[in-house]
Amino acid sequence: RKEVEQDPGPFNVPEGATVAFNCTYSNSASQSFFWYRQDCRKEPKLLMSVYSSGNEDGRFTAQLNRASQYISLLIRDSKLSDSATYLCVVKGDTGNQFYFGTGTSLTVIP
Amino acid sequence: ETGVTQSPTHLIKTRGQQVTLRCSSQSGHNTVSWYQQALGQGPQFIFQYYREEENGRGNFPPRFSGLQFPNYSSELNVNALELDDSALYLCASSSKLAGAETQYFGPGTRLLVL
Numbered sequence: 001r002k003e004v005e006q007d008p009g010p011f012n013v014p015e016g017a018t019v020a021f022n023c024t025y026s027n028s029a030s031q032s033f034f035w036y037r038q039d040c041r042k043e044p045k046l047l048m049s050v051y052s053s054g055n056e057d058g059r060f061t062a063q064l065n066r067a068s069q070y071i072s073l074l075i076r077d078s079k080l081s082d083s084a085t086y087l088c089v090v091k092g093d094t095g096n097q098f099y100f101g102t103g104t105s106l107t108v109i110p
Numbered sequence: 111e112t113g114v115t116q117s118p119t120h121l122i123k124t125r126g127q128q129v130t131l132r133c134s135s136q137s138g139h140n141t142v143s144w145y146q147q148a149l150g151q152g153p154q155f156i157f158q159y160y161r162e163e164e165n166g167r168g169n170f171p172p173r174f175s176g177l178q179f180p181n182y183s184s185e186l187n188v189n190a191l192e193l194d195d196s197a198l199y200l201c202a203s204s205s206k207l208a209g210a211e212t213q214y215f216g217p218g219t220r221l222l223v224l
Contacts, residue, residue, distance in 0.1 A: 004152075032211065043200055043215040044153065045112075087152055091211070096166035098143065098202075098213060100152035 001026050004090050006101035014109050017078045021104045023088030024070045032091035033064055035073050037084045038103065044087055047073075078108045112136055114203050114216035122222045123191050131186045131219045135203030141165070142184040143213060144176060147198040159184050196223045 006023045013019050025033075033050035048055065050062040050071050061074040071088055085103040092099060113136040123129050135142050141160045145153035155168035159178035173189040182203075188195055198220050202213035 034212070043217050046212060046214065049212065096143075096158045096160075097155045097168060099155070100145075102150070102152045 002101075003027060003092070003099035004088055004101040006088050006104050008102055008104060010105040010107060012107045012109055013078055015078055015080060017108075018074065018076045019078060019106065020075075021073045021086055021088075021106075022070055023072070023101050024068075025088075025090045025099070026069070027090070027092055028066075028069060029093035030090045031093055033062075033071050034089040034091075035060075035062055035071075036087040036089055036100075038087055039084050044100075047086070075106075078106075080108050080110060083107045112203075112214035112216065114201065114214055116199075116201055116216040116219050118219060119217065120220045120222075122224065124224050125191055125193060127191050127223075128187065128189045129191060129221065131188075131199050131201075131221075132183065133186070133201035133203075133216055134183045135201075136214055139203035139205045139214075140182050141204045141211070142178055142182065143202045143204070144184070144186045145200040145202065146170075146195075147200060147218075149197075153200055156186065191223045193223050196221060 035047040036044040037047045038044040050064045054063040059076045063072045087103045088101040115134045143158040144156040147153040157167040158165045162178045178184045198218045200218045202215045204211045204213045
């Protein structure tokens with residue numbers, strides 16, 4: 001079983017739509033959680049950390065459900081510039097290893 | 111920009127050769143992690159260096175090795191290259207003094223093994 005699983009998509013949504021991505025993780029002792037964004041042929045860039053209480057940054061909201069071991073990312077009022085691959089990242093409880101999902105592809109259509 | 115740099119940007123090698131990739135971490139960061147990202151996949155953890163010592167390793171064979179220098183820059187060495195080693199190699203710098211240890215990535219080195 002993979003440490004982190006994501007629906008690869010693709011998600012094709014119109015501008016202004018709300019879109020949600022989910023990600024599940026296998027290790028209940030995992031400590032830290034993140035969403036990264038990766039544009040085509042570029043490096044991943046930190047979008048936001050995910051806290052137990054949930055957190056919001058503008059149009060982006062991240063939530064963590066430890067009981068069900070999943071993380072979500074909600075994007076409101078989608079912009080063309082939101083088109084990218086969104087990577088769910090989990091830091092395990094040992095070994096300093098960060099586990100990445102395969103990414104979810106989002107295309108926002110005019 | 112993250113301030114993390116990598117060199118070279120692109121590299122072509124043949125099977126059996128050896129390669130060295132380099133990474134300079136962001137100012138103030140003492141930890142460097144290396145990842146391999148194959149096409150269509152998420153990055154896979156190779157190993158992490160902290161204070162010049164390996165500080166965690168993923169499921170990669172010993173022909174993947176590394177170094178960290180006193181200025182916290184790092185090298186990834188791959189011996190006996192195989193076709194499947196073709197990938198984007200990313201380094202990420204972070205600081206173990208910064209709580210949740212957020213990682214910031216360099217632009218990567220694209221390696222093609224023929």
